[in-house]
Amino acid sequence: MQLNHVISTKQFLSPSFLAQLFKLADKNEEDDRNNTLKRVLNGKIMAAVFYEPSTRTRFSFESAMKKLGGDVITTESAGHFSSAIKGESLSDSIRIISGYADVIVLRHPRRGSAKLASQVSSVPVINAGDGTGEHPTQALLDIYTIEKELGRLDNISVAMVGDLLNGRTIHSLLILLSLYENIRFYFVAPSQLALPDEYQQYLKKKRIEFMEVQDIHEVLDKVDVLYMTRVQKERFKSDYDYQQLKNAYILDTSTLKRLKNTAIIMHPLPRVSEISLEVDMDKRAAYFRQAKNGLYIRMALLQMILANE
Numbered sequence: 001m002q003l004n005h006v007i008s009t010k011q012f013l014s015p016s017f018l019a020q021l022f023k024l025a026d027k028n029e030e031d032d033r034n035n036t037l038k039r040v041l042n043g044k045i046m047a048a049v050f051y052e053p054s055t056r057t058r059f060s061f062e063s064a065m066k067k068l069g070g071d072v073i074t075t076e077s078a079g080h081f082s083s084a085i086k087g088e089s090l091s092d093s094i095r096i097i098s099g100y101a102d103v104i105v106l107r108h109p110r111r112g113s114a115k116l117a118s119q120v121s122s123v124p125v126i127n128a129g130d131g132t133g134e135h136p137t138q139a140l141l142d143i144y145t146i147e148k149e150l151g152r153l154d155n156i157s158v159a160m161v162g163d164l165l166n167g168r169t170i171h172s173l174l175i176l177l178s179l180y181e182n183i184r185f186y187f188v189a190p191s192q193l194a195l196p197d198e199y200q201q202y203l204k205k206k207r208i209e210f211m212e213v214q215d216i217h218e219v220l221d222k223v224d225v226l227y228m229t230r231v232q233k234e235r236f237k238s239d240y241d242y243q244q245l246k247n248a249y250i251l252d253t254s255t256l257k258r259l260k261n262t263a264i265i266m267h268p269l270p271r272v273s274e275i276s277l278e279v280d281m282d283k284r285a286a287y288f289r290q291a292k293n294g295l296y297i298r299m300a301l302l303q304m305i306l307a308n309e
């Protein structure tokens with residue numbers, strides 16, 4: 001299947017497409033393990049244009065491209081290390097970069113920036129996070145992880161915990177999970193960081209069951225997936241407000257006693273204090289496996305966008 005721009009998970013509402021993506025990711029993992037990856041992206045160039053910091057998304061995209069034989073041009077802190085510092089608009093920068101690359105991976109602090117970029121780019125644009133909007137490739141690796149870990153995507157209860165207001169991974173993931181049968185959500189957040197109304201309306205329209213709660217202990221024994229998120233300091237206008245909320249939820253081994261044995265703990269990472277280090281030793285802690293899965297999903301996406309051109 002050929003892909004073009006990747007802007008929102010709303011464009012992936014097809015279980016058969018997702019199954020195909022997962023199959024390709026599985027194959028990439030196996031070939032990587034056996035050292036038999038083919039250089040199917042030889043001659044292609046990916047531009048990684050990051051206006052916000054990143055460890056996982058940028059490095060996994062760059063690694064994915066290189067493992068498949070492609071090349072990378074890249075800038076981090078693009079607001080400082082590109083001509084943005086001289087006043088160049090995002091639209092002009094993207095128009096120019098699209099003349100130098102076959103695909104652009106863009107992270108930008110402004111919601112809607114990836115869509116705007118896709119409208120002026122002559123090559124496919126992949127949204128690697130647009131402010132508080134979406135992070136579709138994270139959501140794709142998240143559901144890939146859930147299927148790998150639990151063996152199913154239907155009939156699951158998911159708690160999303162933390163900064164549901166600003167967490168773009170949450171916004172993208174709930175849209176994708178809504179595709180499956182008998183999904184139930186628990187949104188665990190202080191009222192100041194509650195899930196925005198537009199996503200609640202989306203779920204209501206799809207008749208997906210959800211409940212908002214503030215106490216994480218109310219849901220621990222009910223869920224199959226405990227999806228923790230960081231309180232996003234960079235989105236707060238006041239440091240005082242951030243300090244009040246930053247430790248709203250802390251998962252430690254005593255909290256974990258109530259979590260089902262078969263449940264998994266996920267986190268898009270980076271974590272700050274919301275998961276204690278001692279939790280890493282628990283077999284239910286899936287967040288490092290989740291981050292590794294990002295490499296294989298991003299390889300699959302790049303293949304779908306570039307390999308058949």
Ligand code: CP
Pocket residue numbers: 053054055056057058129135138268269270
């Ligand atoms: N999950 C995620 O987007 O991580 P980075 O900010 O490190 O890319």
